[in-house]
Amino acid sequence: MRLIVLLGLVSLFSDITYEGARGILGPYLGLLGASALAVGFVAGLGELLGYGLRLLSGWFADKSRAHWSVAAVGYVVNLLSVPTLALTGSWHQAAVLVALERTGKAIRTPSRDTILSCAASGGRRGLGFGIHEALDQIGAVIGPLAVGWVMKLGGSYRDAFALLGIPAVLALFALWTARRSYPHAIEPEGRDALRTEKGFPKGFWLYMIPMGLIGAGFPDFALIGYHLGKTAIVPVHLIPYLYALAMGVDALCALAFGWLFDKKGVKVMALSAAGSALCLPLAFSHNTGLLALG
Template identity: 55%
Template sequence: MRVQRVSRSMLFVLLLGLVSLCADMTYEGARSITGPFLGTLGASGLVVGFVSGFGELMGYALRLGAGYLTDRTRRYWLLTFVGYTVNLLAVPLLALAGNWLAASLLIVVERCGKAIRTPARDAMLSHATRQMGHGWGFGLHEAMDQIGAATGPLLVFAILSLRHDYRLAFAALLAPAALALLALSLARWQFPRPQELETKAVPLSTHGFTATYWLYLGAVG
C-alpha cells in the first residue's frame, strides 16, 4: 500500500514538474528579451528598470494574500489554474502589444499570475512529497523547473537568430504555455484531491498513563 502511494506521489510530482518545465520555458524565455523589446517600443532605460522591479515586487507581495487564501479556502486547483492561466497567457499576448505601456502591463500581470499560483501549487507538492520525502520531491520538481528556465531563453535565442522578430518569439512561446496548461489539466484529472496523497498521522492520546510513567519520563528527560 505504501509503495503504491509513493508511486502515485512520484507521478504527481513528475506531472507538476512537467508543468513547471513548460511554464518556465514560457516566462523565462520571455523575460530574457522583455528589456530590449520595451526599448523597441520607445521605453527608456528608467521605464524598463521600473517595470522589472515593480513586477517582481507585485510577484512577491501578492504571495502573502494568495498563501492566506489557499489556507482559508483549500481551493488548491482553482488558484493554481487561475494563476497559471494568467501567468502563461500574458506572455504570448506580448506579441500583440502596440506600445510600451500595454507591454509593461502584461509583464506585471504575468508576475501577478505567478504569485497567485505558487502557494497553492507548493501546498499540493507538500502533500505529495510526505511519503516520498520532501527533499527528494521538491528537488526533483526544482530540477525540472530549472531545465525549463534554461531551455526557454535558448529557444528564444534560436528564433531571434533565424528571424530577428521579437513578436514572433513571444508568439512561439504559446506552444510551451499550452503544453503546461495541458499537463496541469491532466494532473487535475488524475489527482482531484492531492491532499489524500498524504497519510494522516494518528494522534496520540496521553490518557491512561500512570503517575509512575510520567515520573520516569521526567527523570530521563
C-alpha cells in the same frame, strides 16, 4: 511520484514560457520606446507583485481549500500573458502584461507548492522537490535558448513571444492532467501540512532584512537586457543566450552552495551574496568577456 513528475512538467513548460520572455523583455521594451527608468520600474513592479501578492493568495488558498482552482487561475494569467506580448504596440501595454504575468505567478505559486509538498510527503520530500527543481531549471535554460534561436533565424520579438504560446499550452495541459488525476491531492494527508504556527522567530527577521537589502541592490535581467540592446555590445539574438547561461550557472551554483551550506552553515550564504555583489557591475560592462562573467 506521478503527481510530482506532472507538476515538474508544468514547471518545465512554464519556465520555458516566461523565462524565455524574460530573456528578451528588456530590449523589446526599449524597441517600444521605454527608457531605462521605465524598464527598471516595470521589472521592479513585476517582482513586487510576483512576491508580495503571495501572502494574500496563499492565505486565500488555505482558507478556501481550493488549491487546485487557485493554482489554475494563476497559471492561466501567468502563462497566457506571455504570448499576448506579441500583440502589444507600446511599452505601456507590454508593462500591463508583465504585471499580469507576475501577478499570475504570485497567485499560483503558494498553492502549487502546497500541493507539491503534500505529494512529496512520506519521506520523499527531498527527492520530490529535487525532481521538481531539476525540471524547473531545465525549462529556465531551454526557454531563452529557444527565443535566441528564433531571433538568430531572423524572427522578430513578436515571433518569439508568439512561439512561447506553445509551451504555455503544454503547461496548462499538464496542469489539467494533474488536477484530473489527483483532485484530492491535499486531502486528507495534506491537512497536517497546512497547519502553521503563529508568528516568526527573531532569526527569521534577522535573515529577511539582509535578504531584502540584497534584493533591492540587484537589477532585474530586463534592465541588463535593455542595456545590451541599446549599446549593441552583442547581437540581439545573443542576449537571451546570456540569460540562459545565467540560468545554467544558477542551477549549478545552487547544487554547489547547497552542499557547502550543509557542511559550513549560514556563512556560505554570506559568501555567495558577496560574490554576486562583486560581479554585478560587470553585467553593465562594455567588454564582452567581463559582461558574460557578470
